Amino acid sequence: xxxxxxxxxxxxxxxxxxxxxxxxxxxxxxxxxxxxxxxxxxxxxxxxxxxxxxxxxxxxxxxxxxxxxxxxxxxxxxxxxxxxxxxxxxxxxxxxxxxxxxxxxxxxxxxxxxxxxxxxxxxxxxxxxxxxxxxxxxxxxxxxxxxxxxxxxxxxxxxxxxxxxxxxxxxxxxxxxxxxxxxxxxxxxxxxxxxxxxx
Amino acid sequence: xxxxxxxxxxxxxxxxxxxxxxxxxxxxxxxxxxxxxxxxxxxxxxxxxxxxxxxxxxxxxxxxxxxxxxxxxxxxxxxxxxxxxxxxxxxxxxxxxxxxxxxxxxxxxxxxxxxxxxxxxxxxxxxxxxxxxxxxxxxxxxxxxxxxxxxxxxxxxxxxxxxxxxxxxxxxxxxxxxxxxxxxxxxxxxxxxxxxxxxxxxxxxxxxxxxxxxxxxxxxxxxxxxxxxxxxxxxxxxxxxxxxxxxxxxxxxxxxxxxxxxxxxxxxxxxxxxxxxxxxxxxxxxxxxxxxxxxxxxxxxxxxxxxxxxxxxxxxxxxxxxxxxxxxxxxxxxxxxxxxxxxxxxxxxxxxxxxxxxxxxxxxxxxxxxxxxxxxxxxxxxxxxxxxxxxxxxxxxxxxxxxxxx
Amino acid sequence: xxxxxxxxxxxxxxxxxxxxxxxxxxxxxxxxxxxxxxxxxxxxxxxxxxxxxxxxxxxxxxxxxxxxxxxxxxxxxxxxxxxxxxxxxxxxxxxxxxxxxxxxxxxxxxxxxxxxxxxxxxxxxxxxxxxxxxxxxxxxxxxxxxxxxxxxxxxxxxxxxxxxxxxxxx
Numbered sequence: 140x141x142x143x144x145x146x147x148x149x150x151x152x153x154x155x156x157x158x159x160x161x162x163x164x165x166x167x168x169x170x171x172x173x174x175x176x177x178x179x180x181x182x183x184x185x186x187x188x189x190x191x192x193x194x195x196x197x198x199x200x201x202x203x204x205x206x207x208x209x210x211x212x213x214x215x216x217x218x219x220x221x222x223x224x225x226x227x228x229x230x231x232x233x234x235x236x237x238x239x240x241x242x243x244x245x246x247x248x249x250x251x252x253x254x255x256x257x258x259x260x261x262x263x264x265x266x267x268x269x270x271x272x273x274x275x276x277x278x279x280x281x282x283x284x285x286x287x288x289x290x291x292x293x294x295x296x297x298x299x300x301x302x303x304x305x306x307x308x309x310x311x312x313x314x315x316x317x318x319x320x321x322x323x324x325x326x327x328x329x330x331x332x333x334x335x336x337x338x
Numbered sequence: 339x340x341x342x343x344x345x346x347x348x349x350x351x352x353x354x355x356x357x358x359x360x361x362x363x364x365x366x367x368x369x370x371x372x373x374x375x376x377x378x379x380x381x382x383x384x385x386x387x388x389x390x391x392x393x394x395x396x397x398x399x400x401x402x403x404x405x406x407x408x409x410x411x412x413x414x415x416x417x418x419x420x421x422x423x424x425x426x427x428x429x430x431x432x433x434x435x436x437x438x439x440x441x442x443x444x445x446x447x448x449x450x451x452x453x454x455x456x457x458x459x460x461x462x463x464x465x466x467x468x469x470x471x472x473x474x475x476x477x478x479x480x481x482x483x484x485x486x487x488x489x490x491x492x493x494x495x496x497x498x499x500x501x502x503x504x505x506x507x508x509x510x511x512x513x514x515x516x517x518x519x520x521x522x523x524x525x526x527x528x529x530x531x532x533x534x535x536x537x538x539x540x541x542x543x544x545x546x547x548x549x550x551x552x553x554x555x556x557x558x559x560x561x562x563x564x565x566x567x568x569x570x571x572x573x574x575x576x577x578x579x580x581x582x583x584x585x586x587x588x589x590x591x592x593x594x595x596x597x598x599x600x601x602x603x604x605x606x607x608x609x610x611x612x613x614x615x616x617x618x619x620x621x622x623x624x625x626x627x628x629x630x631x632x633x634x635x636x637x638x639x640x641x642x643x644x645x646x647x648x649x650x651x652x653x654x655x656x657x658x659x660x661x662x663x664x665x666x667x668x669x670x671x672x673x674x675x676x677x678x679x680x681x682x683x684x685x686x687x688x689x690x691x692x693x694x695x696x697x698x699x700x701x702x703x704x705x706x707x708x709x710x711x712x713x714x715x716x717x718x719x720x721x722x723x724x725x726x727x728x729x730x731x732x733x734x735x736x737x738x739x740x741x742x743x744x
Numbered sequence: 745x746x747x748x749x750x751x752x753x754x755x756x757x758x759x760x761x762x763x764x765x766x767x768x769x770x771x772x773x774x775x776x777x778x779x780x781x782x783x784x785x786x787x788x789x790x791x792x793x794x795x796x797x798x799x800x801x802x803x804x805x806x807x808x809x810x811x812x813x814x815x816x817x818x819x820x821x822x823x824x825x826x827x828x829x830x831x832x833x834x835x836x837x838x839x840x841x842x843x844x845x846x847x848x849x850x851x852x853x854x855x856x857x858x859x860x861x862x863x864x865x866x867x868x869x870x871x872x873x874x875x876x877x878x879x880x881x882x883x884x885x886x887x888x889x890x891x892x893x894x895x896x897x898x899x900x901x902x903x904x905x906x907x908x909x910x911x912x913x914x
Contacts, residue, residue: 391880391881392879392880392881392882392883395881395882397890397897399866399891400890400891400897401897403897404897435772438772560854562798562799562827563798563799563853563854563855564853564854564855565799565800565801565853565854565855576827578827578830583830584830673771675771676771676774676806676821677771677772677774678774678801678802678823678832678834680801687801689801689802689823691802691804691821691823693806695810695811695812701806701810701811702806702807702891704802704804704806704821706801706802706804706823710858710859710862711855711858711859713858714854714855714857714858715854718854743881744881
């Protein structure tokens with residue numbers, strides 16, 4: 140028996156199951172391009188001839204959320220689109236990650252208006268933020284690489300690391316000034332925590 | 339190919355059982371961005387399509403009431419984001435018409451060059467994506483390479499490759515350098531080869547032609563009645579181009595043709611766009627030859643135009659001038675009037691209806707987006723086509739959601 | 745005192761519109777007719793039939809609530825174009841609350857379909873006789889009209905009125 144093992148020599152590699160899974164996952168991230176606006180064009184540019192995202196294993200854009208493990212929210216998300224985004228996020232199989240691409244997706248950007256959600260991280264969990272309006276394709280590639288590091292360092296085979304993240308991670312749904320405006324309008328007490336404004 | 343419309347379901351009860359409804363979008367690869375269609379299908383045949391829009395409505399027009407004429411240029415950039423500078427030029431064209439500023443010759447020529455580069459860039463993406471949607475990836479990759487070159491040109495001029503925010507009321511942010519002009523002429527020389535490559539790939543390619551020819555026909559009468567402009571109208575035989583009919587910038591001095599077609603189908607729209615790119619190349623070449631020297635900001639000592647940056651940094655007068663042109667309480671007075679002004683953007687007539695209350699920001703700035711009226715015609719164009727034609731028609735119309743919804 | 749050019753174009757529209765009362769104004773190359781809401785449909789019909797205004801470029805509205813010295817609250821703007829001669833014309837009409845109703849011009853120009861719906865969406869002006877009259881851009885359950893001047897730019901909290909999904913429950 141011992142002789143047979145020694146015959147195998149360099150052909151055996153010992154590793155942890157988690158690490159093997161992470162290695163496989165990080166090098167084949169299939170993005171779901173949730174491209175709504177300008178950043179979507181830069182997302183196309185990153186996948187197109189010059190920047191070529193496929194060098195990093197994530198060129199397989201799949202438009203069905205069932206086949207993807209990375210959602211790239213590229214562009215502003217408005218109140219009519221947000222339920223659609225949440226539904227797509229819920230349809231993606233585990234393990235999954237989310238990149239919020241561009242200033243609008245991260246924080247609303249220049250669109251501080253009645254219709255635009257001020258950052259998608261208020262409503263879905265986000266792993267990597269990319270600043271820029273729109274970010275250059277290089278920045279998106281960098282974000283994919285950062286996500287690969289994140290997956291390699293913290294991932295588990297059964298994706299159990301996500302179970303502990305049971306609290307909303309972004310800013311509160313209504314930030315203080317907005318809440319104040321709403322409550323002043325509706326003549327409500329500021330101590331009322333469960334207030335839910337209506338259209 | 340479109341088939342004869344079947345009899346409505348009410349006349350033939352047995353047909354009704356086979357009808358089904360398909361939800362197309364808002365997150366679908368062929369919509370490029372965010373559109374939703376509710377299709378009524380009889381098998382593969384599209385009986386009706388109801389577009390549902392507003393998935394990217396971000397309140398541009400409300401923002402226009404908060405920002406001044408120079409600040410709002412950063413927002414119009416994000417309207418038709420595949421040709422940002424064309425929006426800037428349209429916006430400042432309207433503002434300058436309201437305020438009554440005469441541009442310097444150099445500025446007019448520079449803006450013309452930029453507008454035409456943007457037209458090329460817009461048509462490259464539109465035709466490339468149209469090919470991509472019907473299954474041809476190669477043309478898209480070829481064209482995206484050219485777009486990258488245009489991005490580099492924009493970056494060299496303004497510092498941003500995408501949303502340049504390059505124009506100002508009465509001028510441009512910076513003058514361009516000789517290097518930049520060289521870059522443009524190099525691009526123009528090399529562009530013809532790439533264009534020829536793709537033309538040879540698709541224009542006589544039977545697979546592509548049969549997907550596009552005869553599909554989504556828009557006749558001349560409905561094009562006029564439905565408010566279609568730009569390449570969509572020209573492909574239906576409406577020989578109207580604001581560059582020729584209401585010349586602005588330097589178009590008066592330039593020699594170019596208005597490309598038209600009669601058939602009004604997807605292939606005609608595709609061809610019109612392909613040929614317009616070559617006309618734009620002609621225009622840019624002429625502009626490069628004729629480009630005058632001189633200042634880029636309109637003369638006059640008024641506060642309407644920003645001073646040159648070198649003057650701002652090197653003299654107290656320039657600094658005061660700059661200060662006065664940006665401080666809300668020191669800015670120039672604008673006539674208390676309203677005006678509609680339009681330019682020929684790559685997608686069609688991009689107009690702004692401005693109402694001023696006398697201050698340096700608009701009281702109301704309505705955008706007249708070409709995409710909105712084109713997409714309203716979609717329902718009529720798709721009836722009687724097959725399901726797979728939906729993407730071909732969408733691709734040929736070039737609907738940009740941010741411009742559609744604002 | 746009217747210039748010659750101005751007299752020419754107003755006279756032209758006087759003959760076309762016959763006895764319908766209207767006033768005119770102009771600014772730079774812009775020619776405007778101002779008509780009463782009840783005459784609007786007739787005026788537009790006559791303009792389409794007799795002045796060759798075959799393309800409806802745009803319909804929009806302006807809320808004059810915060811404009812000093814304005815008498816009417818809303819102004820509805822119709823931009824028309826004659827594609828043969830390239831002539832443009834702007835037709836204005838004024839509305840006040842609570843009577844925010846106008847006839848739909850959908851039968852004259854198909855382009856009016858979405859443009860009218862958008863004006864309703866943003867200003868709450870109702871176009872009677874429109875075949876499919878509902879909001880265009882905003883969600884159907886939205887209850888305000890955002891481009892009115894008394895609506896705040898950052899809204900009334902509608903933009904954040906959604907459930908939050910955490911990582912563990914997704």
